[in-house]
Amino acid sequence: MASSEDNPSEHHNAETLSIDAGGTLTDTFLMDSNGEFTVGKAKTTPDDESRGFIKSSRDALDSWDLDVDDAFPNLVSTVYSGTAMLNRLVERESEVDVGVLTTGGMEDTLRMGRGRQSYTGFSYSDRLHVNTHKHPEPLIPRNRIRGVRERIDVKGNELIPLEEYEDDIREGVNDLLDQGVDEIAVMFLHSYQEDRHEQRTKEVAEEVIEERDADTTVMLSSEYYPTLKELPRLNTLVAEAFAAEPSRQQLTRVQESVDDHGGEVGVRVMASHGGTIDIYANELARTLISGPIGGMIGANYFGKELGYENLVCTDIGGTSFDMGIIIDNDWKIDYSPEMARLLLSLPMVNMDSVGSGTGSYVRVNPTFDKIELGPESAGDQVGVCATETDVETVTVTDCHVALGWIDPENFLGGDMPISREVAEEAIKEQVADKLDMGVYEAAEGVIKILENKLQNDLEAVVTGEGYAPSNFKCLSYGGGGPVHTAGYTENLGFDEVLIPEWAAGFSAFGCGAADYEYRYDQTTSIDIDAGLSMEEAAKTAGEELTQVWKNLEGKVEDEFAKSDIGLDEVEFQYNILGQYQGQLNSIDIRSPVDRVDTPEKLEELIDTFEEGYRRQYSEEARSPELGHTITQASVRGVRDVVKPEIPTEGLQGSEPPEDAYKESREAYWDGVWIETDVYDLHALNPGNELSGPAVLEGEATTYIVPPDYETSLDEHRVHHLTREE
C-alpha cells in the first residue's frame, strides 16, 4: 500500500495510529517518529470491527516490513473513529430498543421535529424548494414514547408536581418493559434548569425494573445534555442510547486487540468538541462525528507549533470541501450541529461544508446547456477514468487526468489503474459535444467552475464572519486540496497560502494530535443587572456561575478518573455564552478566570466579554447599560498527549536536487499545451523554490503550481504558494 517513501529496510518506529472504520473499508494511518507515514486498508468487519482493524494495520505495516506485534508496543497514540454509530442513525436501525418517557403532552416531539429538520442535510436547491422538504423518520416509534404528567417552567419552578402522577411513570415503564426495551431515555421540559423530576423518575423507573427483574437502563437528559431546547436534547439523548452505546462493545474489542498485540496505549475516540475521549467516556454520542474536524485539530496544533495564530483551513476530499476558521489558536464551537438529518445538542468544532469535491459529478444541465457540478459524487471511486470501478458519470478528477495535471501511472502511488483515454472519451461524449466545445476546453471549464465556486464559498465563510482574509494564512490539505489551492485562493488576498507536504494525511495527522479533552456544557440564565455594584453581582450571579462551573468541573474530573488521569495533569478552561440582557444571540467567551465569586474576578470576566463583543461587532454596538446575561457555562479539561512530530530540517539551496526531477510532460494551462516539469514532492529539499507551471507528485496527492505561481518549501516541509507579481 501507499507509504511516504519506498525504502522498507529503514527502521520505522510507529508512534501514531489512526483508524477510520468506514462502511466498507477500514483505513489505517500510521506515522513514525520522523513524521513518515504509511496507509493500510482492509474490509470492515461489522460483527467484530477489531478483526478488520488488525488486518488493516498489518496491511499498512507491511510496507515497513513490520508486523503488528513489532509495531504496537511502540505506539504512543491510538485514535479510533468509525462510521458504525453514524450508520445506525442514518439507517434508523440499531441492535437496541429504546423507549422514551417525556413530559405529558410532548410525546410527539420527535415526530414533529422542527421546520429545519425537514431540509437539513439536503443540497442547496433541495433546501430552497419546498416540494423536496420532508420530515425525517423519527428515531423512536410513537408506541415506545410515553408521557408523564409533570411540569417545570423555564426558570426551574415546579408548576405540576410529579408526586401526584408517579403512577404515570410506573404505567409507562411497565408498558415499555412489556415491549422489551433495553434503554429508557427520560426527557422532561426544562430539566436543564431543575432536574429533580427526572431524578425522581429514574428512581421510580429503576424500582419497577428491579421488581420485574429486567435488564434495562435509564438515561436522563439532564445528566447527559443539560441544555436548552427539547428537540435537540431528546434527539441527542436518544442517539446516545440508540447509536452510541451499542458501539462501546466494539470499541472495547478494539482495545483488547491492541492489548493482545503488546500495545500499551489506551484507545481514544475523536469527539465533536475537538478532543479525543476514552472509550469508557459517559457521552459517547459526541464521537458520532469524526472525519473533517481531524484536520481542524491538526491545523490548530500546526499553528501553535509554527506560530500561526489565525488560519483558514480548507480540505478538499472526494465528496466535499470543508472550511473552518482558527483565531488566536482556537476554533469556534457550533452548539447545535446536525447529523443524519437530526438536530443535536452537542458542542462541535464549527466547520462549513459544501458538496463539491474532486469526485463531484460533472453534468450538462439540459435546460440551460450549462455545466453543473455535484451535489452527488463518485467519492472514493474517483471517476470514469478509474477503469476498475463502475463510475459512469464524468468527475472533476477525470478532467484533471485529461489535462495532464494528474499522471495516470501515479494515481495513489500507482495503486489505482487510471485511463486517460477513457476519461477523454467520456468528457467528449457527456460534456464537450453537448456544448459544442473541445474536450480540453471543456475539462478546463469544469475546473474553473469548481474553483470559482470554492473561491466564492471560501470568501463567504471568511468575510461573512466579518474577517479580512489578509489577517489569515490559508492552509490547504486533503487529497484533492493541493490540486486546486492556487485556483481557489486566487484574488482572495490571504496573508499566505500554506500546503504541508503531508496534506493527504493531514486529517489523520490531526487525529493523532488531538489532546485528551472532556467538555461539559450547561444552559444557565444568570442575570447580572446593570444597576448592581460589582460586590453585589459577585455575591449573586458570580456565586451562581462559580457553582455551575464547579459542578461541570466535577463531571470532567470523573471522566478523567476513568482513564486514571489525575487532576494535576489536566488543564482546565472555563467558557461562557454571554449576551446583553434581552438579546437573542450570545457570544462565546473564554474566561480569563476560573472563579467569579469576587468582584475583581467577575469584573475581569465582564471586561473580557466587552472586548469580545467589541471585536465581533463594534465599539458602537456595545450596550453595557442593559446589563448582562450568562446563557451557558462550559468547562473544558485538556490533557496533553504525545503528538506526531512536525518535521524540522535544515534549509538548503533554492535549486531542487536532481533526483527530485521526474520528467516533463505536456499539460494544458489556460488554453495552451505547455511542456511542464514534474517533480517528486517528497524528494524536494527545504529551501527549494520552483516556478510554475510545475506538477509536484506525492504518494497520495498532486500539488499543482500553475503558470505565474511560485512555491517554496520551508524547513518544516510546508510549501508556501505565491503569485508572481
Next chain:
Amino acid sequence: MPESYPREIIEDLVDDNLEWSELHNMMSDFKDADRFKKVRDVLQDRVDWDDPIVIPYADHLYVVAKSEDRWVIKCDCGHEFCEHDENWKHDALINVRDTEQEYLEIYPEDMHPHPDYMELREYFCPGCKTLLEVTNVMPGYPIIHEFEPDIETFYGDWIDEPIPTPDTQSA
C-alpha cells in the same frame, strides 16, 4: 440522471406509488426530457375516450383537443365542461357549507371556520359526481378561476412540439 425514465416509473409517479427516496431523486435531478409526453401517454391510456389529451388540467380534469384549434375541459368520466379558457366551475355541481351544522358534518367541534367569515364550496362533476375541487372563501367572493392555459405558447415555445389534434391521435 436518466434522460428518460421507464414507463413503469412514470406510472408509479402518476399513482403516487414511488418511495420517497426515488421521488426525491427525481425531483432533485434535471428533468427527464420526455417527462411531459410520457405522463400524458399514461393518462391517455387510462381514459375511455379518444379525444387527445393536450394537457392535464387538475385531478380528474384534462384539456382535450376537439379539432385543430378548439380545446375543451373534460373529466375522466367523459363529461365535457367548457372551452379551455373558461371556468369549468360554472358548469359544476356546487355544494356550499355556510352553516355551523354543515361544517360539523366534516369537522370536529370548534375546529372549523366561522360560517359568517368563511364558506366551503365543493365542486362536483355532473357526470360522475366526483368531488373535483374545494375552495374556502369569504361569503360573496367570486368563483375562482384557477388556471387559463396558454396552449400555443406551451407547445410552440416551451416544448417545441405540434399540438395534438384528433387526426394525429388516431394516426
